[in-house]
Amino acid sequence: MSKEVRNVERPVISPLDGSEIERAVWTSPEDVAHAVSGARTAQRDWAAAEPTVRRRVLLDVAAAIRADADTIARLESLNTGKPVVDTLREAKRAADCFEYYAGWVDHVVGDTLPMGDANLVYTLREPVGVVAGIVPWNMPFAFAAKKIAPALAFGNACVLKPAPETPLTALRLKDMVEAAGAPEGLVRVLVGGGDVGAALVEADGLGLIVFTGSVATGKVVSRAAAGSLVPCVLELGGNSAQVVFDDCDIDAAVESVLLGGYASTGQMCVAGRRILVQESVYERFEAEVAERVENLVAGDVRRPGVSIGPQTTAAQRRITLDAIREAEAEGATIRAQGSIAPEAEGSGGFYVPPTLFTGLPEHSSLLREEVFGPVAAMTPFEDEAEALRLVNDSAYGLVAGVWTRDIVRAHRFARDVESGTVWINTFRVLNDRVPFGGVKDSGHGRENGASSFETYTRVKSVWASLEVGKGHGFGFAGGPAS
Incomplete structure (x- = not known):
């Protein structure tokens, strides 16, 4: 990709109607090294600050988000096409995130390790330094918070690259962090394309890369991190299954499948x-879900009667429409399809009709590849063994859901499924206290909870001889040094 022109302004487009929201200044790849260097300078002062100071900054950011949540939600909705009810909830989750990590600030402690009378041994927990955070366009404000808040809580700086299509709320969050008293340059937001992302993950001076996005880009990030030996956490999406057994609460499972x-x-x-449904209830379940899907309406979420919004980017709309055509070509049946609101047709927005497929062959690309759009596929299964085989027959392993009243089967399924998260009789429930991440092509490493403590800090061991001059510094207690 060619180099971007320094300080050029580019329009940010609303997927609701294709109109320009405002213009954002793009970063040149040549400016990335300067941003990382400046963040390193600011990070030293930040790490040296009293924990109470850092905690107060994070709490003030949370308060600022709550005070401005309605404005943030409206801007996020305009930029992503999501309903305000969703973006308002995400803004509040971002505030929760800063409050949660504020509680970690003064709990960053090491251990004292008993090593006999000759030595005092303890560990220190240190910040990793500069964290490079890269976030996608589907939940830009909340994802920005989930990268920035833990980085700052543990004494790090954060250089964040949002998706070029949705940079606006991340830029607002950076301003909030600085207004709360964080040193200038501690948080940088770099708006730009793939060349800026490449320059960031290859920059000197990083201590950690935390990436959320596609498998293809995640592999590029992983290779760059390996070249400089920078640790990285990758959350790369999924093509997840919900398994519906015949003894479950069918009405609740239908709602979960739609959600x-x-x-x-x-x-x-x-x-x-x-969507994997046991054969004995498949016909009923398919009919109920199909009826609901047929009543879904895609359109401008600011209008009444609209069920879902547009795809956030024009490129994603093309990908989803191609996936629908490909599934049909492979022999799948469109069992149900919602509509696009009349006023949305021809509006310039990025709309796709909600679609439910049945009759897919096991080799179908729709079952093998992630389709980031309003498309689902329903398949019957005979018993638990077949359900587990179908779930695990995937390159991905991010989340899975199981619906059953048999608690033994539920926990057995949770044990055996290849997935980073399993939901039993619920779905899409997340919390900052609970580790999150995937296996297989869904990535590696974990964010959230105590996992963040391990991710965003590094351990240092300190040995001090208590019998100086007696030679105890020349070997390992219990054996020779290597």
Whole structure:
């Protein structure tokens, strides 16, 4: 990709109607090294600050988000096409995130390790330094918070690259962090394309890369991190399954399937778009879900009667429409399809009709590849063994859902499924206290909870001889040094 022109302004487009919201200044790849260097300078002062100072900054950011949540939500909705009810909830989750990590600030402690009378041994927990955070376009404000808040809580700086299509709320969050008293340059937001992202992950001076996005880009990030030996955490999405057994609460499972497959226009890494239903209740379940899907209406979420919004980017709309055509070509049946609101047709927005497929062959690309849109596929299974085989027959392993009243089967399924998260009789429930991440092509490493303590800090061991001059510094207690 060619180098971007320094300080050029580019329009930010609303997927609701294709109109320009405002213009954002793009970063030149040549400016990335300067941003990382400046963040390193600011990070030293930040790490040296009293924990109470850092905690107060994070709490003030949370308060600022809550005070301005309505404005943030409206801007996020305009930029992503999501309903305000969703973006308002995400803004409040971002505030929760800063409050949660504020509680960690003064709990960053090491251990004292008993090593006999000759030595005092203890560990220190240190910040990793500068964290490079890269976030996608489907939940830009909340994801920005989930990268910035833990980085700052543990004494780090954060250089954040949002998706070029949705940079606006991340820029607002950076301003809030500085207004709360963080040193200038501690948080940088770099708006730009793939060349800026490449320059960031290859920059000297990083201590950690935390990436959320596609498998293809995640592999590029991983290779760059390996070249400089920078640790990285990768959350790379999924093509997740919801498994419906015949003894479950059918009505609740129907609601879950609709939520998992079509909420947020299907633009969720945790979307449960592979719907596996036991044969004995398959016909009933298919009919109920199909009826609901046929009543879904895609359109401008600011208008009444609209169920879901547009795809956030024009490129994603093309990808989803191509996936629908490909599934048909492979022999799948469109069992149900919602509509696009009349006023949305020809509006310039990025709309796709909600679609439910049945009759898919096991080799179908729709079952193999992540489709980041309002598309789901329903497949019958005979018994638990077949259900587990179908769930695990995937390159991905981010989340899975199981619906059953048999608690033994539920926990057995949770044990055996290849997934980073399993939901039993619920779906799409997340919390900052609970570790999150995937296996297989869904990535590696964990964010949230105590996992963040391990991710955003590093341990240092300190040995001090208590019998100086007696030679105890020349070997390992219990054996020779290597």
